[in-house]
Amino acid sequence: MSTTSIHSDAPVADLDEQRAGQERFDQIIAEDSRIEPSDWMPEGYRKTLVRQMSQHAHSEIIGMQPEANWITRAPSLKRKMILMAKVQDEAGHGLYLYSATETLGVPREELVRQLLDGEAKYSSIFNYPAMTWADVGAIGWLVDGAAIQNQVPLCRASFAPYGRAMVRICKEESFHQRQGWEILYELSHGTPEQKAMAQDAVNRFYGPALQMFGPPDDDSPNSQQSMAWNIKRFSNDELRQRFVDMIVPQAEALGLTLPDPDLKWNEERGHYDFGELDWDEFMSVIKGKGPCNVQRMQHRRAAHENGAWVREAAAAYAEKQARRQQDAADTHLIGA
């Protein structure tokens, strides 16, 4: 099927094709099968995916920064090694996700431009600073932990390339969460100062990590459609609840507390109850007022701009090489 049929400006003659496409699409969704990039899909589905997948890619790339901030100061060589591997993985995740998004017809350059121009969003958690070494642990444990909770169901997303990217990414995320937990474990079982550092980091990252699942279901109008399309499998609040249920025993094992006086086991529900999150703060970070919004963009833009001459050189060299090969082939033809 021609990919032009997915555009709304398709000629009238394509209407039949479009109707057939919609029927086929609905059937795939009803059967909980997978949509491939060459399949017909509604424009809204495509747009939703481009937005969600590129935001996800941007989050991986921007998310490198808080932890990269500690690579040169990691307190042991083993930790330095693990941290470099972890931040490197996030770059890899960004790359998988950009190429998965490209299958929907938007080139990476355009997606990157949207990020650098401030048109596209990324996860607001990365607008908080990694102030101490313990923050590296808290980010691994809570931020990567929340990412896993979000991403495991996405392995079954109806758009096949997204699901496939998620399968690869989830394997690495569990290593990320474990290394974060291990950093905090060492700190909470270390000197009193180390333990205080760990507690302080958890205090600061707990709330923002819970907010990674997005606003409460009542305030999340797009979720319904994403769930109908089998992109999203669980609501924001469901995922948040699962996450809380997972981290409470882990925090106990660490010997650290979670900064929520309302947190307690609810026998009836079979879940932990937890307190209201600060959604005003969440909204203000999304609107650009977070502690590091400007810094993160400045860092990304600087890397992009400082690298422009390198990317131009690589392109110019590739062009020269292609020309040389063409010349050689021509000479060969003339010679023959």
Add this chain to the structure above:
Amino acid sequence: MSFASSDSATRQSAGNAITPEDIIASENKAPEDVATYAMYLGDDALILAQRLGYWISRAPEMEEDVALANIAQDQLGHARFLLSYAGSAWGKTEDELAYFRDTHEFYSCRLVEQENGDFGQTIARQLIFATYQYELFSRLVDSKDETLAAVAAKALKEVMYHLDHAAQWTLRLGDGTEESHRRMQEGLYYMWPYVDELFADDDLLRDLADRGIAVLPSTLRESFDQRIQPIIEQATLEIPDVAGAFGGDRSGRFSEHRGHILGEMQVLARQFPGATW
């Protein structure tokens, strides 16, 4: 629970034959002179890893964040082996050597201490150092010291990739645009004064080389030149016409950068002496 760096799926390096933990467990105690030699090599690798690690999240393209992170991890891996082995002479750990020696107690060469500069300068440093390391490890695999030979064998596979990476970029930058040519040539110019010291011998090296343990650096110069010259020429660049900087050997003269590098690297570990991480 321990995490081998190979848990990372984006990591592409070959070889996982031995680990620093293996070296500690092996009870192969290094004699003090061999340990000092291991620090010569290990400090180079550690400082280079420190420099390269800074690039992660700042590289000219995202693929390059991954590539430079790979190389940094390889170098850090070499450093961990070598410093673990060196430490065995005095009952010290890799971290005690890395974090609790003072500036004048390091042995790193000035080349790896040089600033990253722009990507051209980093690639120039990589090209020189990878060529040197490739020649060095190709010979060190025959060391009569078993541990050094094993470390060299593992490192050699990785350094082949570093050399290829640096050579590929040297070609692209040298034979890319006018600007990239200029920057790459400048990068070579800034780094070239520190080439000579890579091949400087001293009494320790002569003695260890006589006994078949170390590789005598001066014997690597010819093959270094033969390997690096064609790459530079093919990239339409020139070997810079710049004098080698005198001073600078492993016995105590070092660059101004070293203090800054260690100041940053050691700051946290030294705030909590004796702590575990």
